Amino acid sequence: MLLTRLGQGREAEVFAWADGYVLKLFWPEFSQADAELEAHLTQQVWLMGVPSAKVEDVLQVEGRWGLVLQWIKGVPLTDYIQTDPTRLRFAAQMLGALHRQLHQKAAGHLPSQRLHLIRRIQASRLPQELRTALLNHLEQLPDGTALCHGDFHPENVLIGEQGVFVIDWPGAMRGNPLADMARTTLLMLYSELPPDLPGREEIMRQRELFYQTYLEHYQTFSGLELAELKSWLPIVAAARLRDNIPAEEARLMQLIQEGLQLQGEPTE
Numbered sequence: 001m002l003l004t005r006l007g008q009g010r011e012a013e014v015f016a017w018a019d020g021y022v023l024k025l026f027w028p029e030f031s032q033a034d035a036e037l038e039a040h041l042t043q044q045v046w047l048m049g050v051p052s053a054k055v056e057d058v059l060q061v062e063g064r065w066g067l068v069l070q071w072i073k074g075v076p077l078t079d080y081i082q083t084d085p086t087r088l089r090f091a092a093q094m095l096g097a098l099h100r101q102l103h104q105k106a107a108g109h110l111p112s113q114r115l116h117l118i119r120r121i122q123a124s125r126l127p128q129e130l131r132t133a134l135l136n137h138l139e140q141l142p143d144g145t146a147l148c149h150g151d152f153h154p155e156n157v158l159i160g161e162q163g164v165f166v167i168d169w170p171g172a173m174r175g176n177p178l179a180d181m182a183r184t185t186l187l188m189l190y191s192e193l194p195p196d197l198p199g200r201e202e203i204m205r206q207r208e209l210f211y212q213t214y215l216e217h218y219q220t221f222s223g224l225e226l227a228e229l230k231s232w233l234p235i236v237a238a239a240r241l242r243d244n245i246p247a248e249e250a251r252l253m254q255l256i257q258e259g260l261q262l263q264g265e266p267t268e
Helices: 032-047 077-083 085-103 113-122 128-139 177-190 200-220 226-231 233-243 246-262
Strands: 005-008 012-016 021-026 055-061 064-070 146-148 157-160 163-166 173-175
Touching (some): 021 055, 032 064, 085 157, 085 163, 085 177, 085 200, 113 173, 113 233, 128 246, 177 226, 177 233, 177 246, 233 246
Antiparallel strands (some): 021 064, 146 173
C-alpha cells in the first residue's frame, strides 16, 4: 500500500490516511496488544477533554499494527521555534501553562505511575544495591491521581490554527505531577537530541533558558516546590535507562548517584 509518510519516531511512522485522518503505524516489534493499549489510553485522555487526537480505529497494515487518528493540523513546538527563534520564550511559557492544565485533570482510572516506575527500575541493569536504594527512596515520595503524560516535551505538543494539542499518549498514567515534570526536566536538560531535530542548534544553545522559562510559568499557576521536584530526578533517570540510549547512560548514572546522595540514600 502506497502511503504518504508525514514523519517517524522511535516507536512508529505516521502516514496520511483518509481525509482528515492519519495512520500511526508501529514498527514490527509492537504487537496488537500494544496498539490496543495505546488506543485505549489515547481515547480515555480525549474523553477527559484534553486537546488531543481522537482514535477512530485499530488495524493491521502489511503485518504491522497501527492506529487511525484524527489529523491534528499543526507543527511541533520545535518547528515553531525553528521558524522564528524569537518565539522560544513564548513557546516555553505555553508549554509550562499547558503541562499545568493537564495535571489539573483527575485520572484515577488510568494505569499507576508508581507501578510503572517500580517495574522499570526492577527491570533495569542497575546493581541490586542501587535498585534497592531507588525503590526505598520511591517509597518515601507521595503518590497522586493527576493526569500525567509520561513523555511531555516540545515534540509532543503541536501548535496550529485550531490551537495547541498534546499527542503521543502511550504513557498516560495517574500519578504525581512532580514525577511527570521530573521526566520533562530530564528530557529538556539532559536528553540526547536527534541530529535532524528542527531547531536543534537553537534548542541546544538555549535549552537552559527554555527549561527555566517553562518551569517559572508552571510555578505561576501552582505552589511547586523545587526541592520536591529534584527528589524525583533519580527515579525518572533510572526509569529512562530502560530506553537504552547509550549516549545518555553516563549522565543518567550521575543523576541517580547525585540524587540519592542528596536524599541521604546509600548508593553502594
